[in-house]
Amino acid sequence: MKVLETEFARGFIRMANDGWEQGWHERNGGNLSYRMKKEEAEAVIEELDQTRSWQEIGTSVPKLAGEYFLVTGSGKFFRNVKDRPEDSLCIIQLDEQGEKYRICWGLVNGGRPTSELPSHLMNHEVKLEVTGGKHRVIYHAHTTNVIALTFVLPLKDEVFTRELWEMATECPVVFPDGISVVGWMVPGGREIAVATSELMKKYDVAIWAHHGMFCSGEDFDQTFGLMHTVEKSAEILVKTLSMRPDKLQTITPQSFRDLAVDFHVELPERFLYEKK
Ligand code: 2HA
Ligand code: ZN
Numbered sequence: 001m002k003v004l005e006t007e008f009a010r011g012f013i014r015m016a017n018d019g020w021e022q023g024w025h026e027r028n029g030g031n032l033s034y035r036m037k038k039e040e041a042e043a044v045i046e047e048l049d050q051t052r053s054w055q056e057i058g059t060s061v062p063k064l065a066g067e068y069f070l071v072t073g074s075g076k077f078f079r080n081v082k083d084r085p086e087d088s089l090c091i092i093q094l095d096e097q098g099e100k101y102r103i104c105w106g107l108v109n110g111g112r113p114t115s116e117l118p119s120h121l122m123n124h125e126v127k128l129e130v131t132g133g134k135h136r137v138i139y140h141a142h143t144t145n146v147i148a149l150t151f152v153l154p155l156k157d158e159v160f161t162r163e164l165w166e167m168a169t170e171c172p173v174v175f176p177d178g179i180s181v182v183g184w185m186v187p188g189g190r191e192i193a194v195a196t197s198e199l200m201k202k203y204d205v206a207i208w209a210h211h212g213m214f215c216s217g218e219d220f221d222q223t224f225g226l227m228h229t230v231e232k233s234a235e236i237l238v239k240t241l242s243m244r245p246d247k248l249q250t251i252t253p254q255s256f257r258d259l260a261v262d263f264h265v266e267l268p269e270r271f272l273y274e275k276k
Contacts, residue, residue: 025078
């Protein structure tokens with residue numbers, strides 16, 4: 001089977017294009033990765049080049065040793081993924097130590113996997129452990145309204161979670177574990193990857209202040225839907241704050257507790273504080 005005929009590659013390409021159409025991927029902004037299933041790698045094994053040289057990941061992810069990933073390329077534009085997937089994307093395989101990767105497919109005009117490969121792989125490694133292998137998709141996007149909020153809200157998990165929960169009733173049901181935030185850091189390296197993957201032990205959403213967002217999920221629908229829901233809520237908050245600085249009415253801590261009962265979700269009390 002050809003890589004581009006597989007369901008996972010088609011789902012990946014559709015998601016990348018959906019993100020582009022949302023306006024989250026100016027120029028080469030954002031990146032996406034998918035941890036392939038064994039049978040998915042086997043189905044396309046004839047198309048995978050196993051002869052290329054190994055390259056340093058820049059961090060160590062031993063629990064992902066030997067795994068295959070479909071990822072966006074560094075410097076590639078999400079806008080082009082749909083029309084030129086073989087130029088924009090690549091399949092990489094990790095070595096037996098989880099310290100190096102090699103390109104097995106794609107990037108036909110040269111290039112490297114995403115500059116945020118350390119963050120993607122460290123997030124995948126954490127999620128493999130905490131979800132028992134269920135999560136396969138890690139998505140980074142430059143979501144306009146969430147970024148705007150990182151200039152005016154305190155950079156605290158509790159504040160972002162509570163403010164975004166309040167903006168749409170579905171939010172606490174979609175992300176009951178809340179949202180985490182890291183202060184501004186240099187992107188692309190191991191340090192921001194360590195900070196983000198630490199948060200991914202507890203959360204499926206991590207905001208990078210003045211930069212964007214990372215989401216983790218089981219499949220393309222869930223992960224795109226999570227990013228979309230958080231960003232939509234942020235858009236409502238930006239609109240509300242633009243009309244006036246205070247709210248006349250909102251969803252109260254007790255309303256959240258009532259919602260939690262009916263929708264069978266656990267909402268941590270640390271997000272349900274009384275506001276001064
Ligand atoms: O340019 O989004 O964080 C890709 C990025 C880096
Ligand atoms: Zn970015």
